[in-house]
Amino acid sequence: MKAWLVPAASLLGAGWFFATAVIAGVVIGRWADGKTGLEPTFTLIGIVLGLAVALFGGYRMVQPLLSRLDDEPPE
Template identity: 45%
Template sequence: MRNGNRHPFQAMALMSAILSQLAGSVLAGVFLGRWLDRNMGTEPLFLVVGLLAGLAAGVYGVFRLVHHYFSGE
């Protein structure tokens, strides 16, 4: 699909989807890590693991989203 066929609202929708994908997955990883740390007594371990796992999941989701957006499907 050519760039001339895209509308500004589609670009805003893509940016908001990227933001929600990254922020949501990182926040979910942090909250899950904090919950596991509180229940298991391992204070910073699962917080860091959850943060990194959430970041990795968010980046993977963004790559899939952008690929889907630019492939024209």
């Protein structure tokens, strides 16, 4: 297996997680705004929560990759 394949797959997964978390926060916020009539409030809360989840989860997903790269000697 190629040496670059595992890091690339890890970063691709983290990117998809980041996008999904932010989009889910926006969609849920828009839905809550439609139900309550408080137009931008829940959308903004959803964006902030989606970004927080994305940053925390993305960091947790990339952390093993970064520690593995630190352990490998440079070529």
